[in-house]
Amino acid sequence: MSKTIKEYIIIFLGTTIVAAGLAIFLIPSNLAVGGISGLAIVINSHFPQIPVGLTMTVMNVILLLIAFILIGRQFGARTIFASFTLSGTIWLMELILPIAGPPVENIFLNLFYGILMGAIGMAIVFYYNASTGGTDIIAKIINNFYQVDIGKSLLAADFLVIILAAFTFGIELGLFALLGIMINSFTIDYIIAGFNLKIQLTIITSKPEKIKSYINENIERGATIYKAEGAFTGQAKDVIITAMDKREFFALKSYIAEVDENAFVMVSHVKEVLGEGFSY
Incomplete structure (x- = not known):
């Protein structure tokens, strides 16, 4: 098995972990913790007939074109693979195994485990020169051109989505979402630092x-x-x-x-x- 195929398999596994965290914990809890996924959750709350996965797919196409132009073909190709794996997996989960509500009533537990799974998966994907699309692409561009840590770049890129989430779902969920992207930011940087150690x-x-x-x-x-x-x-x-x-x-x-x-x-x-x- 070639090195490239192995890396794509690892990217697939990382992306699947992110999708599971979103589909099981975050989406049922209306926790729009930044990113295209968070924006898609906000849109879905206003237009329930539009699936989260479909919205993510459409918005990712636009940002992927930017990735090809500014970062390069390898990153662009891997990001296409990862982003469509993410949105496609979530879409399939919504169709095949629809989840009516969060697994537990405690919103903090849903936030913590959803973010933890997402951060682990995203760190794996970033480490292999890819992203899951959406604001991850913006974070990678900031990282490439301004040498800002990936996690901190992601925190900056996701902040606008958090504001929209607060208006849509209320201040309390907005504050939980803000806490979520902060945990996500520092966890990603910590894991990537461990990979590079x-x-x-x-x-x-x-x-x-x-x-x-x-x-x-x-x-x-x-x-x-x-x-x-x-x-x-x-x-x-x-x-x-x-x-x-x-x-x-x-x-x-x-x-x-x-x-x-x-x-x-x-x-x-x-x-x-x-x-x-x-x-x-």
Whole structure:
């Protein structure tokens, strides 16, 4: 299976999670928590004969054209796939498994779980250079051109929808929706930061060749080596600095314990690494 197909499968799964959160928790509760989906919920409340999924599909077509022009064909193609998966899944759920009301009476629980599912799914979709359409596209454009975090960009793009929701469903639901997009914003940024999180290692060792070879050949990462001197012993030491994923770190950690039990290793979490093997 090619890398592209795998990524599309993951995007599909992420989008399905978003759709489930909307269809099960948010739409039945009239929680228009921003985005095209929120705007579609507002329209549906005034015109019940217009399905939420259909409204989302029409509005997404317009924004997708903008995505192709401003962000590029790869993002545009993946966003088409994700947005039609989202609106199509919601539409099918409305037709096949119509939900008369929210699963629980507590509106905060419906908000929390609907937003949590949506944020997890959207973070997955954003990570693979796509979006679920709608105001997500606007957020991605802001992120690309102004380097603002995706979650914060989404918060700004969704604010107008929240105002409309407050006028339509009342101040209380509007405030719940505002709380929802704030939770959504910070959760997405937190999850994406977790996806991007790398491990930086500073290794002081007397077996630099073995460790360097393992990093280069087994883990297939680069490293930088420089000479140092132990302050207490005065002995010459080699210091290796490298960065890698968590899974690779655990493999290297085990190997270092085998070949040099006296090695001194400092481990740091790095928010992002740019360069060959990481950003391209």
